[in-house]
Amino acid sequence: MKKYWFWIALILLTIISLIFEFTMSHNSEHHNWWSSIPAFWIIFGFLGCVLLVIFSKTIGKLFLDRKEDYYDDK
Amino acid sequence: MMINEFVIPPAIILIIGAFVLPLLRKKIRSIAFLFFAFLTLFYIWNLPDGAIRIAHVMDYSLILCKVDALSRIFGLVFSFILFAGGIYAFHIKETAQQSAALLYAAGAIGVCFAGDLFTLFIFWESMGFTSLYLIWARRTKESRESGFRYLIYHVFGGGMLFIGILMHISETGNIMITRLFSGGSISSWFILLGVAINAAIPPLHTWLSDAYPKATITGAVLLSALTTKSAVYVLIRMFPGWDILVVLGVIMSIHGVVFAVLSNNIRGILSYHIMSQVGYMVAGVGIGSAMALNGATALAISNVLYKATLFMGTGVVLYTTGKDKLNELGGLVKSQRLTMCLYMIAALAISGAPLLNGFVSKSLVIGSAGEAHHNVAMLLLHLASVGTFLSVGLKLPYFTWFSKPKDKNLVVKATPKNMYIAMVIVNLLCILYGIMPSLLYKLLPFPVHFKPYNMHHLVETVQVLTFTFIAFWLFRKKLKPHKGIFLDFDWFYRRPAKLTRRIFVDSTAMIFDKADKLVEYVTKKSVDFGRNPYIIFGKFNPEKSYTPDKYRPPIRILLLSVLGAFIFIFLLGLF
Numbered sequence: 142m143k144k145y146w147f148w149i150a151l152i153l154l155t156i157i158s159l160i161f162e163f164t165m166s167h168n169s170e171h172h173n174w175w176s177s178i179p180a181f182w183i184i185f186g187f188l189g190c191v192l193l194v195i196f197s198k199t200i201g202k203l204f205l206d207r208k209e210d211y212y213d214d215k
Numbered sequence: 216m217m218i219n220e221f222v223i224p225p226a227i228i229l230i231i232g233a234f235v236l237p238l239l240r241k242k243i244r245s246i247a248f249l250f251f252a253f254l255t256l257f258y259i260w261n262l263p264d265g266a267i268r269i270a271h272v273m274d275y276s277l278i279l280c281k282v283d284a285l286s287r288i289f290g291l292v293f294s295f296i297l298f299a300g301g302i303y304a305f306h307i308k309e310t311a312q313q314s315a316a317l318l319y320a321a322g323a324i325g326v327c328f329a330g331d332l333f334t335l336f337i338f339w340e341s342m343g344f345t346s347l348y349l350i351w352a353r354r355t356k357e358s359r360e361s362g363f364r365y366l367i368y369h370v371f372g373g374g375m376l377f378i379g380i381l382m383h384i385s386e387t388g389n390i391m392i393t394r395l396f397s398g399g400s401i402s403s404w405f406i407l408l409g410v411a412i413n414a415a416i417p418p419l420h421t422w423l424s425d426a427y428p429k430a431t432i433t434g435a436v437l438l439s440a441l442t443t444k445s446a447v448y449v450l451i452r453m454f455p456g457w458d459i460l461v462v463l464g465v466i467m468s469i470h471g472v473v474f475a476v477l478s479n480n481i482r483g484i485l486s487y488h489i490m491s492q493v494g495y496m497v498a499g500v501g502i503g504s505a506m507a508l509n510g511a512t513a514l515a516i517s518n519v520l521y522k523a524t525l526f527m528g529t530g531v532v533l534y535t536t537g538k539d540k541l542n543e544l545g546g547l548v549k550s551q552r553l554t555m556c557l558y559m560i561a562a563l564a565i566s567g568a569p570l571l572n573g574f575v576s577k578s579l580v581i582g583s584a585g586e587a588h589h590n591v592a593m594l595l596l597h598l599a600s601v602g603t604f605l606s607v608g609l610k611l612p613y614f615t616w617f618s619k620p621k622d623k624n625l626v627v628k629a630t631p632k633n634m635y636i637a638m639v640i641v642n643l644l645c646i647l648y649g650i651m652p653s654l655l656y657k658l659l660p661f662p663v664h665f666k667p668y669n670m671h672h673l674v675e676t677v678q679v680l681t682f683t684f685i686a687f688w689l690f691r692k693k694l695k696p697h698k699g700i701f702l703d704f705d706w707f708y709r710r711p712a713k714l715t716r717r718i719f720v721d722s723t724a725m726i727f728d729k730a731d732k733l734v735e736y737v738t739k740k741s742v743d744f745g746r747n748p749y750i751i752f753g754k755f756n757p758e759k760s761y762t763p764d765k766y767r768p769p770i771r772i773l774l775l776s777v778l779g780a781f782i783f784i785f786l787l788g789l790f
Contacts, residue, residue, distance in 0.1 A: 151681055158677045165670050173590055182675045185594075186682035189601040194690050197476035205477065205701040212700075212709050 155183070222268040224280035225290060226325035226338065228255045229297075233317040237310045245305045248313050252298035255324065259290040267330065275390055278330025285512065285660040289327040289448045292516045293320060296440045296523050296641075303527050303637035304433035315348035316437055322346075323441040327448055331390045332380045335449070339376060339413075343369035346442060349434025350426050358429040364705075368412060368422040376409025397457045407454060413446035415490050416463050416497060417470050421705035423490060424474070428482040428539065432530040435482060439489055439526045440519040447496045447515045451660075456503030461584075464498025465595045467491065472602030474703060479541050479696045481529040481615060484606050485522065488565065491599055492518045498596065499580040502587050505661040510579030512659050517572040517648065521564040524641045525607065527634060528558030532615055535628040541611070541696035546620030550627045555616045557638040562612065564645045566604035569676055571649035575656075575667040582665065601683050609687045610694050 159180065175181045232251030239247050264287070268280040297320040307313070322345060325338030343366070350362040382402035384390055395403040408419075415423040423443070430438055454460060471491030475484045492514065499511030531554045532547065533539045548555055564571035567578070577600065584593040648655040656663040687694075743750055747761040 151684070154677055155681055158674045158681075161670055162674050162678075165674075173585070173593075175594075180678070182678035183682050185597065186601055186679035187686045189598050189679075190605050190683040190686035191690060193472065193476060193598070193602045193605060194686075194693055197473045198693060200473070201477045201701055205703075207700050207702060209698060209700055 159183075222262075222266045222280055222282075223258075224268055224325065224328055225255050225259050225262070225294070226321040226328070228258060229317045229321035229324065233314040233321065236314050236317065241308055241310075244308070244310060244313060245301070248301045248317065249298060249305075251317060252294060252301050252320070255320075256291065256294040256298055259287060259294055259324075262287065262290075275331075275333065277334050278391070279334055280328045281330035282328065283660070284658065285448070285451065286327045288512060288516060288658045288660070289444070290324050291658070292519045293323050293327065293441060293444075295644075296519050297437065299523060299637045299641050300433065300436045300440075302633050302640065303436055303530070305633035306631040307433055309352070312349065312352050312431065312434065315345045315352070316434070319345035319349065319437060319441060323445040326445045330392060332383065332392060333390060335392060336373070336377055336380055339445075340373045342442060342445065343373060346434075346438055349438060350430045352434060353429060353431045355429070358426075361426045361429045364709075365422045365426040368419075372409050372412030372419075374409075375405050375412070379403070379405030379407075379409055392452055394455065395453050397454075397459075407457075410446050410449050410453075411463075413442055414450060414493055414497060415443055415446075415467075416493075417467055417490075418704040418707075420467070420470075420490050421703050424483060424486045424703060425705055427486040427489070428480045432534050435530065436523050436526045439485070439522045443489055443493050444515045444519055447493060447500070447511065450497065450500045451508055451511055455500055455508055457501055460501030461498050461589060461592055462501070464494045464496070464501055465592045465599075466494070467497060468494025468599035469595060469602075470494075472599050472606065474701070475602070475606040476610070476694070477701045478606075479699065481532060481539050481541060481544070481611055482526065484611050485525050485529060488525075488603060488607050489518075489522060491603060492522070492565070494599065495577065495580045495596060498592060499583060502583050502589065504583055504587060506579060506586060506663075506665065507583035509656075509659045509661050509663055509665075510576065510581075510583050513576035513579055513655055516655065516658075517564070517576040517645070520641050520645050520648075521561040521571075521573060524561035524638050524645070525558060525565065527638045527641070528554055528561065529611075529615075531630050531634055534634070535630055536625055538625070540698070541614045542698050543621055544615045545618045546616070547627065548616040551616065551630070553635060554630065554638075555612060557635070557642055559608070559612060560642045561638075561645060562604075562608040564649065566608045566680060567600050567676060568680060569649075569668070569673055570646070572645045572652075572655065573649075574676065575649060575652035578667045578672060579663075579665060597679070601679060604680055604683050605687055609684065613687075613691065614694075614696055 162180070175185075178184070229251055232247070236244055236247055236251075262282045264283055266280065266282040267278060270277045270279050297316070300316065304313070304316075319342060322338045322342030326335055326342070329335040329338060347362055347366050347369075350358050350365060379402050382400070382405060386400055386402055395406070412419045412422070427435055427438055450460070468491045471487040471489070471494060475487035475491070478484045478487060496511040496514050496518075499507040499514065501507075529539070531551070532544065535551070536544065536547070538544055560571070564573040567573045581593055581596050584596060652667055656665075747759065749761065
């Protein structure tokens with residue numbers, strides 16, 4: 142039940158933020174190429190997180206992961 | 216301006232405290248610790264701008280204390296965190312640690328108020344040695360080894376700084392701390408190198424991720440606050456507008472985030488996020504505008520606060536369970552709901568959630584990057600923000616408090632009350648600055664014309680954080696912690712350490728060993744020979760001494776040789 146409310150709150154937050162995004166006036170002082178992409182920060186947050194996880198875990202698996210005693214003297 | 220003689224450098228209070236503390240009764244030492252920390256905080260708060268203390272040493276006038284807005288705000292937050300750290304460590308009755316902590320903070324505060332390079336250097340070096348004790352005091356094999364690496368790193372960094380300072384003085388004849396200009400002389404680069412080591416700029420950052428997770432529970436709180444942030448202070452003072460710092464800062468913030476995803480140690484994750492956060496500040500210094508320097512300062516202040524709380528929270532986990540590896544933790548929420556909540560406030564603050572101090576300070580740096588048209592840097596800093604929320608705000612708490620317990624029989628000790636009090640106090644300040652940013656902004660070195668709470672900014676933050684959470688939830692299986700370590704730049708000195716040891720230590724030892732054996736052999740043979748010279752003729756027992764009776768040659772040999780000699784002389788006479 143608790144979890145259920147949590148997700149509803151998240152969805153509500155997203156919807157509210159989207160409403161504000163599309164209704165508010167664009168301030169022109171810092172207009173970047175991404176300002177014109179709708180819901181850019183949703184995409185950014187989601188893809189950024191996924192990319193970070195996949196990228197980190199991949200370079201971890203390929204190059205960096207070692208056993209705990211890797212630096213110990215044997 | 217305050218009269219010279221009456222200004223006591225704030226660090227002196229703490230240094231006196233460190234030497235008075237061992238003389239007091241054990242019961243009141245923790246209280247005395249708080250007293251000295253609070254006295255320093257109060258004293259710095261009341262120091263007027265422009266107060267100065269000069270000491271004349273030989274031909275130089277050393278400026279032991281010089282107060283302006285920038286040094287004051289750093290001094291304030293350092294003494295505040297020393298006070299909060301004192302509450303957090305109230306139950307610890309170990310005088311050496313307490314004195315070391317006071318001296319360590321004295322070093323950091325001394326750096327903030329130093330007006331000349333010599334004073335700066337002395338306090339800078341004192342920080343290295345005193346903080347080392349907070350690592351060694353854990354008294355494990357790992358902390359001992361890692362402490363040695365920490366020491367070597369900081370001695371090297373201090374050496375670079377000193378070379379830079381000496382070169383700078385011989386070039387300019389000026390020992391004051393002044394702004395250095397980019398592309399300047401080689402001396403500036405040496406100073407930058409020395410400072411970069413303490414600021415943990417990659418690839419010189421590994422002392423941090425190596426040593427901080429192995430420090431004492433209470434020591435790590437201070438370590439996380441003082442060394443890197445005092446380096447940021449020096450960067451703001453001396454290196455604003457160095458373009459290379461923008462690049463390094465952005466790399467740093469991403470590097471920290473990526474490695475925090477890999478880390479399995481709770482305080483390891485936080486250590487990499489110190490680096491990531493300092494990356495923002497370094498980038499801010501690199502941009503160098505008034506807004507960016509304000510941002511770097513505000514973020515340093517905020518980061519000291521929430522990072523200390525995060526280390527306090529993970530410290531509680533380590534204290535109560537004795538474990539700091541994510542793959543051994545889990546399901547602690549039932550017994551540690553309050554700790555989790557206090558940790559989460561700080562975690563949201565570091566992720567830049569609205570109403571907390573991270574939001575109002577991070578946006579200054581990112582905003583200044585936008586203003587300076589560093590679009591790529593701006594996006595990458597946003598990405599680092601996503602990573603911060605991912606590791607500190609989601610991965611760490613999820614696998615520590617929420618996921619299924621890995622060890623059902625894990626005994627959870629009670630948390631000392633003072634730990635909670637410390638976390639609450641620091642968190643209150645995080646919230647206060649988040650709700651009323653003007654309180655923070657008015658302490659900054661430059662006037663602030665920036666309103667963090669605008670619609671664009673709120674929408675952006677809410678969307679990023681929400682969807683980072685959703686992505687985490689979908690991919691949380693991939694983040695499942697597992698045992699092990701991973702390589703970082705420390706590979707370059709830890710791995711060759713074996714080879715170096717083989718070449719310089721093992722081989723030398725081998726030569727000495729061989730020489731030793733040889734000497735022993737020769738000695739033994741000559742002793743045997745002295746005892747019984749006959750052994751060179753054959754197999755006599757070397758243990759038995761020469762006795763003339765036993766070894767006397769037959770008489771015929773003697774007669775024969777005498778006869779032979781006569782014949783020989785006779786023959787010589789003939790010719």
